[in-house]
Amino acid sequence: SQQGEEDPQALSIQEGENATMxxxxxxxxxxxxxxxxxxxxxxxxxxxxxxxxxxxxxxRLRVTLDTSKKSSSLLITxxxxxxxxxxxxxxxxGAQKLVFGQGTRLTINP
Amino acid sequence: xAVVSQHPSRVICKSGTSxxxxxxxxxxxxxxxxxxxxxxKQSLMLMATSNEGSKATYxxxxxxxxxxxNHASLTLSTLTVTSAHPEDSSFYICSAIVAGxxxxxxxxxxxxxxxx
Numbered sequence: 001s002q003q004g005e006e007d008p009q010a011l012s013i014q015e016g017e018n019a020t021m022x023x024x025x026x027x028x029x030x031x032x033x034x035x036x037x038x039x040x041x042x043x044x045x046x047x048x049x050x051x052x053x054x055x056x057x058x059x060r061l062r063v064t065l066d067t068s069k070k071s072s073s074l075l076i077t078x079x080x081x082x083x084x085x086x087x088x089x090x091x092x093x094g095a096q097k098l099v100f101g102q103g104t105r106l107t108i109n110p
Numbered sequence: 111x112a113v114v115s116q117h118p119s120r121v122i123c124k125s126g127t128s129x130x131x132x133x134x135x136x137x138x139x140x141x142x143x144x145x146x147x148x149x150x151k152q153s154l155m156l157m158a159t160s161n162e163g164s165k166a167t168y169x170x171x172x173x174x175x176x177x178x179x180n181h182a183s184l185t186l187s188t189l190t191v192t193s194a195h196p197e198d199s200s201f202y203i204c205s206a207i208v209a210g211x212x213x214x215x216x217x218x219x220x221x222x223x224x225x226x
Contacts, residue, residue: 031213042116042203042219043154088153092213096142098205100154 006089006101014109019076021104023089024069031092032065032072036085037103043088046074079108113137114206116218123194124226130190131221133204139184140206144215145177148201160187184209194225 005024013019023032031050035043049056049065049072056063062075076083086105090098113136123129133143141162146154158179159167166179178190187206191198201222205215 033214035217040201040220040222042114043205043217045214045216048214096207096213096215097156097159098144098215099156100146102153105151 010105012107021074023072025091029091033090035088038085084108112216114218120222122224128192133187135185135206139209141209143187143206146203196225199225
């Protein structure tokens with residue numbers, strides 16, 4: 001069953017602007033992961049944040065995790081046209097299972 | 111490293127036939143692989159967890175007799191969609207976890223199944 005809810009469902013911004021996507025979940029987690037998927041392709045792992053971490057950076061990506069609010073955000077700074085894709089959060093459950101959110105379709109306009 | 115492949119990438123079949131999809135970890139051993147299904151513009155739904163040398167664990171609502179999973183080696187898991195029907199048309203994606211590794215799953219490129 002789906003656990004994560006993401007908002008917005010779709011986001012369209014101009015190249016160079018920052019993009020923020022949010023994810024909320026319902027149960028306890030071991031970790032939360034963000035993935036990118038280009039249309040009709042497989043998933044690319046972006047970043048993993050553990051339940052005892054609050055913030056993590058990787059290049060132009062910044063992820064926050066608030067376990068008290070059961071929410072996470074993904075910030076992409078200085079967006080590029082190549083960032084156009086769908087972004088999914090996934091919560092790590094027991095036995096290494098992942099439960100995916102509904103995803104945010106991000107469009108970067110040149 | 112940590113590359114996962116799937117074969118075929120696309121398959122079109124007639125209703126009532128069976129289709130086998132392979133998922134391989136190319137440069138690592140994977141004791142655990144996962145199979146997901148993704149309908150257009152929707153998220154990934156976990157179908158089953160495949161463990162090498164044992165029976166797969168299916169998620170609620172997934173018919174194990176329709177979606178046969180075999181994980182015979184540390185680098186290969188197969189999903190067979192038996193007696194496929196048009197409603198089985200979907201994008202099937204596998205992922206694998208490095209044996210002895212931590213939580214990161216490496217995803218295959220997916221298989222687009224179209225049942226006519």
